[in-house]
Amino acid sequence: MPLETFRRETREWLAQNCPPEMRKPSRGEPDICWGGRNWEFQSEDQKIWLERMAARGWTVPMWPKEYGGGGLSREEEKILREEMRAISARSPLESFGIWMLGPALLQFGSEAQKLEHLPKIARGEIRWCQGYSEPGAGSDLASLQTKAEDKGDHFLVNGQKIWTSYADKADWIFCLVRTDPAAPKHKGISFVLFDMATPGVTTKPILLISGKSPFCETFFDNVKVPKANLVGTLNDGWTIAKYLLTHERASIGGGLAIAGMRSLPAEAIKAIGRDESGRLADPFVREEVIRAEIDGRALLATIERYKAEAKAGQGVGAKSAILKYAGTELNKRRYEAFMTIGGSDALEWESERSEEGTLAREWLRTKANSIEGGTSEIMLGIVAKRILDLPEA
Amino acid sequence: MIALDEDRIMLRDTAREFLTDKSPVSELRRLRDSRNEDGFSRELWGGMKDMGWTGILIDEDHGGSDFGHVGMALVCEEMGRTLAASPFLSTAVMAATAIGRGGSGEQKKKWLPAIAEAKAIIALAVDEGRKHAPEKTALKAELAGNAFTLNGEKTFVIDGHVADAIIVAARTAGEPGDKNGISLFLVDAKAPGISVERVITVDSRNSARIKFDNVNAVEALGETGKSFNLLENALNAGRAGVAAELLGIAGESFDRTVAYLKERKQFGKLIGSFQALQHRAAHLFGEIELLRSLVLAACVTLDKSPDAAGTAVSAAKYKACEVGRLAVSEAVQMFGGMGMTDEIDIGFFMKRARSTQELLGDAYFHADRFALSQKY
Structure with missing residues (x-):
């Protein structure tokens, strides 16, 4: 289909099918639709929007149609995004299944695994969480100790994960486990999937400095996992883990740069105003805002450039570490600027005016950006080692 | 992109x-x-x-x-x-x-x-003071009969000392600070009344201070009094070029520095194995990547819609100034004492980075212009 036809039809379809509530600016976290068995829609419009988009495969526009996707090309997907943005349409569904497990299954999963799991992700029926970090395995993730013993038709999983995002709300987990304790640390890890309702799985939310608990400790006590739930090759889970980490880093860095976030210039103008020359009235804040805005553009342009280069067959590889590093450090700087602009108003924690301290909580949340998914220091180490080829310490 | x-x-x-x-x-x-x-x-x-x-x-x-x-x-x-x-x-x-x-x-x-x-060889004469500020053009062009006469002084005219002709930004109306009233003239460099002083700059390159003393019957380039946009077109192309040059300066200084980190030993180890230096190098690599994208984005915009390229060009030149400065500073620091010697080329990069930061608007100029284009 010619792209202009696709654009016209997409525009018409969105105009007819995106409910009014779903065109109001998203407040971020409280307005996100995560889906899952126990999901309670915040509104009827949210439910309708998810159903309509999922029916077209547009919750995951670029996945193949047979797995519940839209089968769109990169150009078509871009048009869809642009047309959604044009009417301020919210994303119908967000999830770790879409961001992470889906791409991993498309790459490494068996046909049966793809057919079983991908359509449920696309329709928002199953909500996934990621079991990676452990108390003793943070930056040194490959030293993880949660073990899966071969018991014939199933693995018996025992151990503990930490920083499992929304484990208490998730239906299934994709999890790194040690299947060969004798092998070198990277060589004895496998990638398995299991239902969080399986006996022996318990979760405990962790209270963070933001006052919220998006992460959990997750405990596995003799959890039986069918062998069919192994993804890829036994003991070669690190390959998938690395693929996913690379993916996650690119999307953390990139996700932070995408529109729909608070606008620094807009908030600064609202709070501070302009002088008679049209400039933001506080020159110090103005410079901070400019730096952040230009770096934000640079990050978006770099994401776009890497995409174009990858498509043209020019290798991007370990460069995604840069996106993660630059994106997260920038986001922290932006939130420091928001707090400065907000002044004492931004400190409010329990008032209606501040919507229960939304800004302050978001500010605190950004501090995790440069820790989760590989710290800034790990990212710099990857660049030093894999791109610059600097010698080992 | x-x-x-x-x-x-x-x-x-x-x-x-x-x-x-x-x-x-x-x-x-x-x-x-x-x-x-x-x-x-x-x-x-x-x-x-x-x-x-x-x-x-x-x-x-x-x-x-x-x-x-x-x-x-x-x-x-x-x-x-x-x-x-x-x-x-x-x-x-x-x-x-x-x-x-x-x-x-x-x-x-x-x-x-x-x-x-x-x-x-044609030079573009814009600046009149220490800092780049095209709209503050004061050099006078007055109508004498049916042609203009130029009086005033220009500085930091790149290649002014070897130019066959000079494009001069001059004021035919309004006050310094007004965008209206700026005209461009295309002048023979040998015309009577023009005196050129060659200035050798810190980077071993050249610019000129040029005096215009009753330079008569000059030829206009573009519409008289309304050439600020035309001037901006030329300057934006130049600014993108300078940003790209800074990208090259940063990239080359960086490559030489990384090579040095892999050959210089102290404490019995290659200094490139020290994490303190590895992380600084990796950070710089990232900054250069970001700069590359902004330079490319600015040039794609210049090719597509040159009249709307000011924002993208200023973003690129701003970042180029910042990253260029960081790259040559880190290079000299990591080369240590050797970086301070004339024998090692790194100093040449530092000097050229300094003058290209200044050329056609420094980081502050472009930060201001970027923000104004976004209405803050």
Whole structure:
């Protein structure tokens, strides 16, 4: 289909099918639709929007149609995004299944695994969480100790994960486990999937400095996992883990740069105003805002450039570490600027005016950006080692 | 956003090969030490003509190769890598843009092929004070009969000392600070009343201070009193070129520094194994990647819609100034005492980075312009 036809039809379809509530600016976290068995829609419009988009495969526009996707090309997907943005349409569904497990299954999963799991992700029926970090395995993730013993038709999983995002709300987990304790640390890890309702799985939310608990400790006590739930090759889970980490880093860095976030210039103008020359009235804040805005553009342009280069067959590889590093450090700087602009108003924690301290909580949340998914220091180490080829310490 | 296609990759690779061969940093050193009168090699300029670079922004009807701004920036980047001195920026980028976009049919016919053939060097005279501020142009152009007479002074005129002609920004109406009332004139550099003082700058390159004392009967370029946009077109092309040159300077300083980290030993180890240096190097690599995207984005915009490119160009030049400064500072620091010696080339990069930061607007100028374009 010619792209202009696709654009016209997409525009018409969105105009007819995106409910009014779903065109109001998203407040971020409280307005996100995560889906899952126990999901309670915040509104009827949210439910309708998810159903309509999922029916077209547009919750995951670029996945193949047979797995519940839209089968769109990169150009078509871009048009869809642009047309959604044009009417301020919210994303119908967000999830770790879409961001992470889906791409991993498309790459490494068996046909049966793809057919079983991908359509449920696309329709928002199953909500996934990621079991990676452990108390003793943070930056040194490959030293993880949660073990899966071969018991014939199933693995018996025992151990503990930490920083499992929304484990208490998730239906299934994709999890790194040690299947060969004798092998070198990277060589004895496998990638398995299991239902969080399986006996022996318990979760405990962790209270963070933001006052919220998006992460959990997750405990596995003799959890039986069918062998069919192994993804890829036994003991070669690190390959998938690395693929996913690379993916996650690119999307953390990139996700932070995408529109729909608070606008620094807009908030600064609202709070501070302009002088008679049209400039933001506080020159110090103005410079901070400019730096952040230009770096934000640079990050978006770099994401776009890497995409174009990858498509043209020019290798991007370990460069995604840069996106993660630059994106997260920038986001922290932006939130420091928001707090400065907000002044004492931004400190409010329990008032209606501040919507229960939304800004302050978001500010605190950004501090995790440069820790989760590989710290800034790990990212710099990857660049030093894999791109610059600097010698080992 | 785009990835470089095969033609452009070839342009970049041949540029790198040509410049590494014909104009390595040792060539700038030679020009400096021999107190070369021109400050660049005419032979090299001829070679650039043969490569099609002099006509890089000139259409084929006027004898150009018309590679566009993306191609122009690739060449500038490579020039930054070897610190190649030539009138490329003044003549092939800024003058070619000003004449190509604002010249009469006759002016184009006269000057564009001459630029493409490397038969004319044309300087753009804008700055009048320490800092770049085109709208503050004060140099007077007064109507005497049916032609204009110029009086005033220009500074930091790149290639002014070797120019055959000068494009002069002058005020025909309004007050310094007004965008209205600015006109461009195309003046023979040998015209009576013009006096040129060559200034050798810190980077062993040249600019000129030029006095205009009753320079009569000058020829207008573009519409009198309404040429600020035309001037901005030329300057934006130049700014993107300078940003690309800074990208090259940063990239080359960085590559040399990383190579040094892999050969220099202290405490019995390669210093590149120290995490304190690894992380700084990795950070810098990331910054250079970000800069590369902004330079490319600015040039894509210049090719598509030059009149709307100011924001993208300012973002690129701003970041280029910041990253260029960081790259050469880190280079000298990591080279340690050797970085302070004239023997090692790194100092040349630091000096050129300084003058290219200043050239056509420093980081603050472009930060301000960027923000104003976004209405804050």
